Amino acid sequence: MPPPRQIAFLLDDFALQTPAQQLLDRFLLGYRRNGSFHKPDAFRVSYSLSPTGGEGGVRGRPSTEASSLLQQRVTGHGLQLTADLPTAVREADALVIVPGIGSASPPEPLLAAALAHARRGTACFVFGALASSLATARTRAALANARQVTLASGTEWPLTWRLPQIDLPVRASLDEAIIVVQGPSPLAELQALDALLPILERRAGGERGVRQVKFLADRELWRAGDRREWSWPLLSSALSRSDSPQGDTLLDGRTQDLVGLGVVPKLARNPRGWLLEHADGVRTALLVLEGVVADCNFALRLKDGSEISAQLFHAPVPGQEHFSPLAATLEDFFRTGQAPAPFARSLLTAGLLDACRQSAAQPGTWLRTPEITGL
């Protein structure tokens, strides 16, 4: 057994049923893994609140609730509270950085400060996106490289169960993909990208980047479907996996053919979506549909005409067991130093989040994205 390793969690706040709490507690208490309750007891866990006042500087103050919860973990499970971020980072072999609720990526000063103080060989995981733009992500990657820090990012979505437990066969010839999510921007886009990109990259030739992005909203989104810019049948396939249709199902429990009955445009509140044209011609639609379903579902069409679809499972509260597979992946990352996913995916996600934001300012117009075409 290797000597104990120190993990520093750098958090904006601490509250129950947040990614920060779910991940930190799994390293403190243990978690369900392969049918057992696994205790990663070769780790010491420390916690530091992120600096909120600027580069590496002022330490924030946890809320009263957070203080109480943290103290419970100090006395019950040996959590170490570290007064300042540089100390926490310098003593750590591994870093977990979790942005605050509502943020897709951590504050740039936080990640910069963490990387600046990290020891050589540190493994650093950013929950969410690495940054909100490709340029910033590249800057942070360069800093990590210079410090010999292995950097990774992501969420629980690539690792959770799928209903059914299915994946795109490796080197399959893919034609088109669609994913349906809900939520505010940019979290919805992050969820869609982090859920779908790991599946798409398995296709023949792998992921070669995205050529252009187009934002559509309201009626234009439906018209684009009618023009076959995205596929209604593929949307139907994705929605067939949902356990949470809205509308009449809420009224009387009935099952519904949401697309076949033509109710999707009626149910959707502020519908919006992004069309992605990948460098190899594959087309992807990220649809944010509030009021249609309340879960995350995707569908893929292969070039031979066959389809694959599934729901990405979010486990019930309060346990949110979908964080256990992520904890397992992080533990392996921290033990081996091997990043759990291609770093190019992190860069592509950051670049696409930026492209989604920019394209939303010009609905209906293709935004060329040469900077992420060759990723």
Add this chain to the structure above:
Amino acid sequence: MTGAAAGTVLLPTAGLTAVKRPAKPKRVALVTTIVRKFSHGQHFVDRLLEGYGWHGEHHTSPLDLVSLYVEQFPETDSSHERCARHGVKLCPTIAEALTLGTSRLAVDGVLIVGEHGDYPRDAKGQPLYPRFRFFKDVVKTFERTNQSVPVFQDKHFAMDWREAQETYRDAQRLGFPLMAGSSLPVTWRLPAIEIPLGTPLVESVGVGYGHHGYYDIHTIETAQSMSERRAGGEAGVKSVQAYKNDAVWRLLEERPTTRRLCLAALNRSQTLAPAPGYTFAEPSVEHLKRVSPFAVAYVFEHLDGFRTTIFHFNGTGTAFSRDTAALNDFSYAGLTQSGEVFSTLMYLPMPPTMSTLASFFSPLVNHIEHMVLTGRPSWPIERNYLTTGMTLFAVDSLYANGAKLDTPDLRIRYQPTPGPHFWLE
């Protein structure tokens, strides 16, 4: 990060194949206690009338629901609306639902859904749903017309063992395909595992929750759908004994393999109550004692030496309530002769907390479609005959203060069908 949590990638090749709508759809009648939001009747009726998500498309049932018998019509009734919108005949009697007023059977299959509605309870707290009365009306119609068709019975046969025996014997005597059961054996499994046929299992444990008398069947069928796949198949059950509260903790202390399997099953649960200030917990007997002072176990000794233990951890309430239960899901663990443990969660996306649809009825309806189209039940009715008896005798033992009951009537031997029957695609 790639891949899925369970680590297994299943390509869409196994499990039930999609049923194509035949040129001339098969006609079915549905006999139920009540049709209102989230009643079992509603779940079955709507899947037949409105279709359901299946294998990546909205599946239209190959069965035409042509007639409906409903016994109770509360203000929230939705049977009238469904019948009017879909042209289904709402019949005043079961016989008319099956014959549509003619002298012959007018349907190719019958679904009996005796769950929910306002019915009295017996002294053991079991709701006296009229499943047997419904079944006998169906049988009488079969006898009168000298015809029979496949029948599906939701959950277990009856609340009385003599009625259950008569149900089984009637089906044998008249020779019609009978399928029954809970949705637990056919819903999603996390992870999506099946026990290979002929596995040398020595013990099964099912962990669940719920009202004694009518939720027990879910956990018992969870375990039995796995246990029957052991080497030699099902040999029958020779005794049952119920345990309550402190006796449960003693049982767990005295039987290390049962304790190991109970905790293994709980390691698949996603809803075990945490300690205050946390969101999840390590399963342990000490933790269970804290979060579930009210606990029940049933131990079944099978004739071949196999053992099944069922646990219900109903939390802190003196009467069962979802709000105070220590967990809200059903999990399984089985031990092989060589010490290997199989474990999984039978996942129910339960409305309204986890979903808006009770999608676990979809695979059950799909199996019914197969039976009506092919005349072949997906699994042997002996499974449900046995689980009906296991349920009824377990409750008898519970209300006899944990007396161990010999169960000579449960010498029910059968071989499982290969499956898998659970939701895989």
